[in-house]
Amino acid sequence: MKTLDKLTKPVPGPRTAKIYKRWDGINSEELGQDELREKWALFGLSIPAIILVLTVIAIPVGWLFWLSLFNDEGVLSLSNYTRMLDSKSYSRIFVTTFKVSFFTTLLCVLIGYPLAYFLAQLPKRWAALGMMAVLFPFWTSLLVRTYAWLVVLQRKGLINQWGMELGWWDTPIKLVHNLNGTLIGMVHIMLPFLILPLYGSMKTIDFDYIKAAANLGANPVKAFWHVFFPLSLPGLFAGMIVVFVLCLGFFVTPAVLGGGNVIMVSMKIETLIDLFFNFGTASALGVVLFVLTLMVLFVAYKLLPPDKVLGQGHNV
């Protein structure tokens, strides 16, 4: 089957044209041109999508970038960017954003890895049931889940109620409208994004390797750390990157569960527009956030080429 696939696979355009030429038939030139023309016609099917992205994303965002280069008096300057470096309040916002993203990612790894490991080794039917537990929050509205945490964590909420009834603490603990609440909510929302790729990569690990390790005298702990864990790293990294990047731009959950005490970059941007209609500063913040996101993605791409993350890489 494999070889047949290879034989019948479409050959890229320009090369096909060359093949026609090599055959040197009477109409080879026309055939080659026809094929190229057809390919461009097919390519044209993507034009509506391209127009959509260009008009709704590229032009407005480019416009914002242009705006960010002017100061309040309308003079070309970098003041919107230098202000970020000078003012303590801006650097604090970026520090908060990175801190929240970092801890959310870390907690997701610590919580998500055992669950993915457990699910990856269950019999098929049970694993499907377990995956439902992961997918259920994934498909549930983000706002609903954020609201649920607000209800559970509030001063008179379930956790405080139960904790005090059981005598674990006497006065209600502040679990929400601060960093704790933000982190709890964000970990809950981000977990599926870590578990899904991690689970996928664990499923491709050949268990014979672990058996071989055991056969060679490794105890289970050693077999796990020396064989299974390294093989699961591509999926783990992929999940971590997705979680970290999504956290950087997060808005709804920190806005509700942080209660104004956890200010992330996207929330600051919203305030700047909503209260001050200050597009220059807001755009500059947005551009910096975008560039930081791209940098994280770029580093991730350099460290782990996509084909390696998406599997096959470790079956060498």
Place this chain on the structure above:
Amino acid sequence: MSWLGRPASDTQITHGGRLWLYGVAGLIILFLIIPTLIVIPMSFSDSQYLEFPPRNWSDRWYRNYFDSREWMTATWVSIKAAFLTVGVVTPIATMAAYGLYVSNLKAARYIFVLLITPMMVPVILIAIGVFFAYTRLNLNNTMFGLVLAHSVLALPMSFIVISSGLRSYDMNQERVARSLGASRLKAFLVITLPQIRFSVVTGALLAFIVSFDEVIVALFISGGNMSTITRSMFLALRDQIDPTIASISTIMIMITSVALIIAQVFGKSVEQKF
């Protein structure tokens, strides 16, 4: 004890030695599910303050929701926007995925990256950009503007899903149809589309969810009579904990669960067919 002593996998570890893992995994599963589900009983509470378990049961928050003109308007705006977004995104994403895959040109790779950029740009930046442009074009608070913005947000997901569906489809079947005299369009509609329909439906479903669940862009560009339900919920949440939201949440959870169960059952029967 016999189950505990039995090996858990092909290695020498036993179920007994794995008990801690089962415990931890169970707790994590509870952490994933319980907080969301706890909203359901609370939505039937009579009290203004959310309590668990509720002392008196009542459907007042549901009546509150269904009797409120604002909530009803917002719900319809959201549903309409989501369906229209699906209507815009599904054909556009399918066309782009098919065109780029079949044309097999080098330029296609760059277009692929371009079409998934909406996923990489922080949503807040898209939101203020669109808001800024719409203010100039008088598109704020219009259904057209809302659907346009939601379409661009939903495009990458649908496009990726449909593209990967095409990649696992054997294009030779379409070639056979065309060599037997079908036009390109007919071959696509009769042969290819029915076979990639699951990725197309998944793509459409994702577009629906992206639109329905969207808050940030709607926060800027829709208001008044055009406010979406999630936008109204978000604004209400920022101010106070209104139990009406518990009833709305419960309805949403129900819809999600039913969809998930249908998908699971439907997906299984498809698997068995092949």
